[in-house]
Amino acid sequence: CWICVNSCVSCISELCPDGTRDYSPKQMAIRERVFNAIITCFKRHGAEVIDTPVFELKETLTGKYGEDSKLIYDLKDQGGELLSLRYDLTVPFARYLAMNKITNIKRYHIAKVYRRDNPAMTRGRYREFYQCDFDIAGQFDPMIPDAECLKIVHEILSDLQLGDFLIKVNDRRILDGMFAVCGVPDSKFRTICSSVDKLDKMPWEEVRSEMVGEKGLSPEAADHIGEYVQLHGGLDLIEQLLQDPKLSQNKLAKEGLGDMKLLFEYLTLFGITGKISFDLSLARGLDYYTGVIFEAVLLQPENDHVEEPVSVGSVAGGGRYDGLVGMFDPKGRKVPCVGVSIGIERIFSILEQRVEASEEKIRTTETQVLVASAQKKLLEERLKLISELWNAGIKAEVLYKKNPKLLNQLQYCEDTGIPLVAIVGEQELKDGVVKLRVVATREEVNVRRESLVEEIRMRTSRP
Amino acid sequence: CWICVNSCVSCISELCPDGTRDYSPKQMAIRERVFNAIITCFKRHGAEVIDTPVFELKETLTGKYGEDSKLIYDLKDQGGELLSLRYDLTVPFARYLAMNKITNIKRYHIAKVYRRDNPAMTRGRYREFYQCDFDIAGQFDPMIPDAECLKIVHEILSDLQLGDFLIKVNDRRILDGMFAVCGVPDSKFRTICSSVDKLDKMPWEEVRSEMVGEKGLSPEAADHIGEYVQLHGGLDLIEQLLQDPKLSQNKLAKEGLGDMKLLFEYLTLFGITGKISFDLSLARGLDYYTGVIFEAVLLQPENDHVEEPVSVGSVAGGGRYDGLVGMFDPKGRKVPCVGVSIGIERIFSILEQRVEASEEKIRTTETQVLVASAQKKLLEERLKLISELWNAGIKAEVLYKKNPKLLNQLQYCEDTGIPLVAIVGEQELKDGVVKLRVVATREEVNVRRESLVEEIRMRTSRP
Missing domain, CATH: 3.40.50.800 (Anticodon-binding domain)
Incomplete structure (x- = not known):
């Protein structure tokens, strides 16, 4: 069994498709608790709820996920349309907005998504898993909805008491500006961005050799990127980069840094900057982001041997995607969007382990x-x-x-x-x-x- | 658009796969009300909840659905296992029981199922739709769980205030006994059963000509069946058939009629026989039923021209399937099961129309x-x-x-x-x-x- 490595306890057997699992009544009880906490938060922020089909026309998903498109599940051609299982909830949401000509909505959507991840490279990850998405669509004043998305992540992770966490924030415009001033050719922006995205799993040396070896970037450009991507901090770092002789000359980077400053002002009003880090190494793989991007990670408690808390994995992510809805509109009309996705499989397993350890007895019925x-x-x-x-x-x-x-x-x-x-x-x-x-x-x-x-x-x- | 025949209002557009639809916030608000009523009832009867993957190994679904198997959605072979989208929640439940060696459970499961129905023949039906299933698995004294399933249907349809309804009941053993005494060869039982199943959509003359013309049954046997399948009633009809000179000689029919009598005694204790009809024309298409079967239909109110209330469609169905779990067990160990499935798409549309007509304003957020x-x-x-x-x-x-x-x-x-x-x-x-x-x-x-x-x-x- 490739999910649990050795022992096939509850997740898998020869009767269940690879990468999927049943939920037992006990697991469902824990799952409902987590969903309740998340839905309560989404409703606290005034969200409506929608639902979309589990499959989309294949062409709806085409060209939205960059290098990850190979992980999309296709349905067999049995006559009629070509269909694929949804890969996330963001693209179906954008398709929904365009199709119904909606220019203004705040909605959540909780549903399963499907990714044909390679068993060997993804132990502990599922091919069918839940996403809990909250998105704000509409033309608004800058960074107010973006700040609310970060507040939501902060509220949910605090409510669930999963231990310490950190929300990393960056902006695609800052990344693109950085690539430009480092001498990356325009045509390589997306693929170099994918490489930077791997920095949470690989050391810089490996990422650098992918950039130079596989992707043909000049060693100078790579080294220049290497200097930037180790930077992380708060308002002070933003101020510093706004003075950076090269970045400050780049229009995109300047815009992104200006908005980042505004975002931090709003986050200060929300009282949550203590858990936010502006981090130039955060890239996020998906093609459709256009502005702010962010990712929340749980931290292992510090111990004597380690100076900084160690990340044990991403539990939420999101960002701004102002161009996606326009891709589905015949006239290309844009609807700016920003949203967050809570990745709850990891949260489930943490809470499941905690219940096991505590020997708490969970009732699976409500019979009186x-x-x-x-x-x-x-x-x-x-x-x-x-x-x-x-x-x-x-x-x-x-x-x-x-x-x-x-x-x-x-x-x-x-x-x-x-x-x-x-x-x-x-x-x-x-x-x-x-x-x-x-x-x-x-x-x-x-x-x-x-x-x-x-x-x-x-x-x-x-x- | 083949769903709404002419006008594509909310269900379909060129961007949505055939036979699927999005749920808008307003539709979701109505959907949540219906789910709440159903879940409350399932919990009142002490059910746990489980969940299973949206797709199963193709072989799991093979040979379970008779002539309807052609409607199963297959996934494309992209390397690895052959997969199909689930066609109902009953087969995945049986697979779950066998895989986890569970011999005793009362559970509900609410999820979407998938059927490649032919657009031309199924106006108003969806290819992706919800089922709400409640099942009782285990070796128990006869007809007690079966009676509870009917009580549940009665409670849900009463709670939702959908108007008058009727729950038709029959037993596969009575049908099989009837086929035997009418002279249907053993090998034709299943296919003749499929024909009988069409009696709610076609007049007897058409069903008869399918039996004789397409399926090669003798006209005498068909006419003999024709006499039985027009019978419907209550305890009196059961007593009458127990005295029927032919049926009473058939072991299966006698068993089925004896259990039917017991069932009616329990339903009398539950006070719900007023809406139950023992109906010899009820067959249900699925292969896996082995005992009691039932189906609930909504009735149009009587008017001056019509003597009996007219059925406007099935909203729930179910029955006993004692052999299905054994099909997944390497040693063929059986786990007797009985269950009910609420088909809520029709219920949604009735309530949606009612909300439209009443101009009731439905809030889609809870903001204070x-x-x-x-x-x-x-x-x-x-x-x-x-x-x-x-x-x-x-x-x-x-x-x-x-x-x-x-x-x-x-x-x-x-x-x-x-x-x-x-x-x-x-x-x-x-x-x-x-x-x-x-x-x-x-x-x-x-x-x-x-x-x-x-x-x-x-x-x-x-x-």
Whole structure:
């Protein structure tokens, strides 16, 4: 199994396609918690929600992902249109805006995306995985929506209590200006940008040799880039680069640095600059970004041997893409967009590990009461009672046996965390009561049948 | 456009694959309401939730869907495994049980499934659509889980207030027994069953000629079937068929009728027989059913010209499939299962039409307050205030403009249904207050800044 390297525990078996997995009820319970935190944040920021099909016309995805296009899943040609599974939620969003002539929207979208990643190079990564996207489309004053996207990342990562994190920020215009002043030919901007993007996984020496060896960049240009991409900091670095004799002469870089300064002013008002780093090595691989780009990484706690906290992987990313919607509009009308995507697979696995370690018992159902009987031949009475409870909105279960043992019924409650048992017996039926047992304390009380619903509600409402 | 026949309103354009659609924020709001009703019911019955990948190994789906297998979407062979998009949620569930050696579970699963339906024959049907499945797996006493599945359909269709409905019930064993006593050769059972399945769309004469002409059944056998399949009723019909001189001699039919009688006893305890009809014409096309089968249809209200209410389409279906899990187990170990699938696309469109007709205004966001200003140069103050509100968990928005007009800010609230506006101005800042305006009444009060969060919470909490 290439996902878990050695032991195929839950993710994979010969019956599941490579790179995919089922979610068990326990995993779903954790997944719902994470989704709730994220959706709550998106709604706090006034987002609407949309949904799009899992596949798009193949041509919709063509030319949007640069070198990564080879990872797109195509459907078989069975007659009719050529289709591909979506690779992200951003391109379908841009297609949706263009198709419906929407020029102004703030929306979120949570759905699975598909990438034919090479097993060998991507241990621990899935071919089917969730993205949680929040995007703001429309013509607005500079950097206000961009700052809100960063605030959202900050809120979500803080809420989920995943430990320390850092949000790296850069701007495609600063990168392009930097490439220009370093002497990279225009035609090589995108491919050199892809190389810079690998700096979070490879040392500079390897990236440099890819630039010079594979991509034919001059060693001088590469070395010049090497000086810039080790820079990271805050407002002070922005000021410094605005004075940089070469960069300050480049129109694109100057624009990008000016906006970066404005962004940091807004982030200061939001009180979140402590976790933001302007980082010239951040490039992001996707072709469609045109302005601000960012990526959030979780940090390993510092220890005695390491001076700076070490990144353990990206959990969110995004940026501005002002040209993408125009690619789908017959007249090329542009709709400026900025957005963020939360990559929650890594967040799931961190929380899953934490639950395992803590031995926290996670309930996978919400059942309030088990309808049980102590004697035989009471199936009909159990069914009548549970039907009354269901009709009153009580979450109730019954064992699917004609004559279950009381012990087995109580054990079922222990196993699944059901807090109450409603027991019917000959005597109770005669007296018009039901015996209500609290599983945790073994306390038992007789409750008049007409008061049972109210009693269960009272005992299971959260404090 | 083949979906909406003439006018391409919202479902389709040249940019969307045939048979798929986007969901707009308004459609999503309606969709969430329906999902909530369904999930609430599934949880009331103690179900856990699972999820599986959108595609399965092609071989997993092979031989499970009879004549409908031609509608399966295959992925392109790009190296590696052969994959297909899931056709329903039942086969992936069975594969999940076998793979994880689960013999006992009650779960729901809500996800999209994929069918390459022929445009010409399926106006108004989608190629990508949701299914909401609830299934009970395990070895239990007869008909108790089966009865619960019917109770669930009854609860959901009642909750959603879709108008009158009828749940038709039959049993594959009764059908097979009937075929045997009518003289259908064993080898033709499945294909004749497919023909019977068409009785809800075609008159008997056409179905008969398909049986005799295309499928080579003898006219006598067909006519004999024709007599049975017009029967429908309740307990009385079951008793009558248990006395039928031919059927009562057939072991399978007798078993099926005995269980049907038990089922009706349980449904009587649940108080829902009023909407259940034992109907010998119900066949359901899928190969994997082995016992009880059922289908819920919405009824058009009776009018003067029509004696019986007319069915306007199936909204739920299901049945027992005791052999499916065994097909995935190397040793063929069986896990008996029964389940129901709610087909919610039709439910969506009914509710969508109802919302359109009622002119009910549906909010697509939950924003509680817009942070606004009446004067220029207050963007920084707006951002500081909204940041405070977000941090306190208030759902808040701000216009992304440096100097928006107050009128535009108020108009935005009118358009999107935001109930409150928090207005900052020079004087308010000096006084340490915020002006809180109620959009509906135009009432304005000054609130001390430190009390603002509490005041907004109080004014927007539901009664």
